[in-house]
Amino acid sequence: MxxxxxxxxxxxxxxxxxxxxxGLETARxxxxxxxxxVTTLVANAAEAFLAVxxxxxxxxxxxxxTTGPPDRDHWLAHExxxxxxxxxxxxxxxxxxxxLIDAFPARISGLEFARESGQxxxxxxxxxxxxxxxxxxxxxxxARLEDPGLTVIFCGRLLGAGMRACADLAExxxxxxxxxxxxxxxxxxxxxxxxADQMAGAPFTDHRFVATIPAERATxxxxxxxxxxxxxxxxxxxxxxxxxxxxxxxxxxxxxWRQAQAQRDAGQxxxxxxxxxxxxxxAAREHAPLLAQIRALAERAxxxxxxxxxxxxxxxxxxxxxxxTERELAVxxxxxxxxxxxxxxxxxxxxxxxxxxxxxxxxxxxxxxNRVQAAALAERAGLLxxxx
Numbered sequence: 001m002x003x004x005x006x007x008x009x010x011x012x013x014x015x016x017x018x019x020x021x022x023g024l025e026t027a028r029x030x031x032x033x034x035x036x037x038v039t040t041l042v043a044n045a046a047e048a049f050l051a052v053x054x055x056x057x058x059x060x061x062x063x064x065x066t067t068g069p070p071d072r073d074h075w076l077a078h079e080x081x082x083x084x085x086x087x088x089x090x091x092x093x094x095x096x097x098x099x100l101i102d103a104f105p106a107r108i109s110g111l112e113f114a115r116e117s118g119q120x121x122x123x124x125x126x127x128x129x130x131x132x133x134x135x136x137x138x139x140x141x142x143a144r145l146e147d148p149g150l151t152v153i154f155c156g157r158l159l160g161a162g163m164r165a166c167a168d169l170a171e172x173x174x175x176x177x178x179x180x181x182x183x184x185x186x187x188x189x190x191x192x193x194x195x196a197d198q199m200a201g202a203p204f205t206d207h208r209f210v211a212t213i214p215a216e217r218a219t220x221x222x223x224x225x226x227x228x229x230x231x232x233x234x235x236x237x238x239x240x241x242x243x244x245x246x247x248x249x250x251x252x253x254x255x256x257w258r259q260a261q262a263q264r265d266a267g268q269x270x271x272x273x274x275x276x277x278x279x280x281x282x283a284a285r286e287h288a289p290l291l292a293q294i295r296a297l298a299e300r301a302x303x304x305x306x307x308x309x310x311x312x313x314x315x316x317x318x319x320x321x322x323x324x325t326e327r328e329l330a331v332x333x334x335x336x337x338x339x340x341x342x343x344x345x346x347x348x349x350x351x352x353x354x355x356x357x358x359x360x361x362x363x364x365x366x367x368x369x370n371r372v373q374a375a376a377l378a379e380r381a382g383l384l385x386x387x388x
Contacts, residue, residue, distance in 0.1 A: 086124055131166075170182050
């Protein structure tokens with residue numbers, strides 16, 4: 001158990017899984033299948049599989065142990081199951097399971113368990129698009145580490161998730177032109193920086209027993225550029241490369257997604273963003289929430305994630321209602337949500353003038369005279385229920 005955990009810290013994930021599974025088999029042959037250590041070994045193996053993006057393999061180990069509610073011997077397996085639920089895209093199931101775990105009275109306490117549990121809660125809130133809740137979870141987890149000691153070297157991922165929450169909040173504030181909210185987000189980020197500084201920078205200082213620190217540091221730095229409103233493609237590329245070198249495809253995929261996003265926002269050639277986004281999509285297999293975000297960006301930026309279908313396949317495709325093109329359907333979705341031409345242009349990577357041309361064509365094809373009528377007709381016709 002200790003050996004597999006140490007190997008995990010050294011990013012030797014495959015070896016960590018093998019050691020944990022070997023220990024599991026030994027325990028079962030000795031008739032100790034119900035021993036609580038068995039659950040820990042299963043969780044260690046599952047964590048290693050999750051690190052290398054093998055969600056299905058982790059689920060095959062964890063699902064049989066989580067058919068009932070959390071109990072004294074299986075709550076750690078339920079922690080893993082909550083993460084698996086999230087990766088499968090079932091965010092409500094993950095949230096419900098996390099609530100059961102948090103309420104379990106006999107839950108093991110300790111700095112390490114508090115940090116890991118807090119980290120999972122943060123990432124659940126982030127993928128549920130609740131950055132304010134994620135930031136609250138980060139601060140709560142850090143508060144529980146009043147005397148973190150050696151565990152501070154394992155806090156890079158938690159801090160990076162907190163900076164991601166701050167960057168999300170800052171982006172939302174800028175989109176709403178809410179300067180006070182942007183100031184609050186920046187102040188929250190300063191608080192995280194201050195906490196890391198109080199720890200003498202240990203969470204992001206290379207340590208021989210924590211192989212992921214360089215990647216966590218690169219992600220932290222990249223999130224800080226996004227917080228400042230100038231998301232740096234090079235910083236995200238460095239983070240992706242570092243995670244990929246560790247064999248962590250989901251972490252690398254997140255960074256490649258952000259890189260593509262930053263490249264399009266900076267007006268770089270579409271081919272550059274396409275390369276990053278296609279790589280991100282390949283890395284995001286078995287991470288449903290990330291893959292959904294990658295696909296959404298690909299649709300907005302008109303970047304194909306796969307080879308285009310043959311011409312005869314296009315000919316068999318049913319025409320869109322009212323003769324609308326795919327691009328016009330994408331504009332119509334945003335129009336129906338009350339977006340202005342400038343907002344439509346920013347989201348679909350076109351100029352406000354081009355967005356206005358699309359809106360004019362949509363009104364003509366729908367046979368209406370204004371945006372309100374277009375939105376009403378589109379809703380009645382079910383056009384807003386179909387993704388472009």
